[in-house]
Amino acid sequence: MEAQRGHTNRRRFLLIAGLPLLTVGAGLTYLMWPEPGPRPEVRTDLEPLNRRLGPFLGELSDAHWLGYDIDDKGDDRSIPSPDSRIRVVGVAHLPAGGAAAITGRPDHAFAAAGAPSDLPAALKGYLPAAATWQHSPGFDAYANGRGAADQASDGIPSGRYLFDTARDLVHFDVLYLFT
Known part of the structure; x- marks a missing residue:
């Protein structure tokens, strides 16, 4: 019974700590993802x-x-x-x-x-x-x-x-x- 309680506490800890980390990671990925559309090159021709x-x-x-x-x-x-x-x-x-x-x-x-x-x-x-x-x-x-x-x-x-x-x-x- 005591061993089962240890597994439950560990799972609860991972859920509580992991969910914000996953959310932050997903948010950063979204912000850093390149925008769709053309990326024009700087031109110097006159x-x-x-x-x-x-x-x-x-x-x-x-x-x-x-x-x-x-x-x-x-x-x-x-x-x-x-x-x-x-x-x-x-x-x-x-x-x-x-x-x-x-x-x-x-x-x-x-x-x-x-x-x-x-x-x-x-x-x-x-x-x-x-x-x-x-x-x-x-x-x-x-x-x-x-x-x-x-x-x-x-x-x-x-x-x-x-x-x-x-x-x-x-x-x-x-x-x-x-x-």
């Missing part, structure tokens, strides 16, 4: 950026960017959407004095802005922490209108542009809608 953004930003250099379909789930079993939404997001250098030339135009009324939000993790290392960003909704409208007029076959753009005049940097986050 031709696609200069074709789309160059007409209103100038010749870009030293770019780090991503371009991907935000609706792509990464599985072959889903039905493709009739509309594609391609996000082009990144950072690039402008020609010397280019950021100051754009932000200095009074018709766009640039103002101080915070750091870019919703930045993909793969790009975080390419934006300087000490950058002083400037933004203008007026410039966004101008650039999106120029992009739509100049590049109608490349989708309808909707984007946001931030400039750092000290480093001649532009951060762009543009969504192209293809219908």
Whole structure:
């Protein structure tokens, strides 16, 4: 009888101690599991950026960017959407004095802005922490209108542009809608 009580106590202990450990282990596995969908690679090629953004930003250099379909789930079993939404997001250098030339135009009324939000993790290392960003909704409208007029076959753009005049940097986050 005493031996049976020892087995019962041990089982009770293992149940009480093991259940929280299993729960924590399952929770950590869930949190660490890779997200489904595409993992775009950071690109450095300039031709696609200069074709789309160059007409209103100038010749870009030293770019780090991503371009991907935000609706792509990464599985072959889903039905493709009739509309594609391609996000082009990144950072690039402008020609010397280019950021100051754009932000200095009074018709766009640039103002101080915070750091870019919703930045993909793969790009975080390419934006300087000490950058002083400037933004203008007026410039966004101008650039999106120029992009739509100049590049109608490349989708309808909707984007946001931030400039750092000290480093001649532009951060762009543009969504192209293809219908």
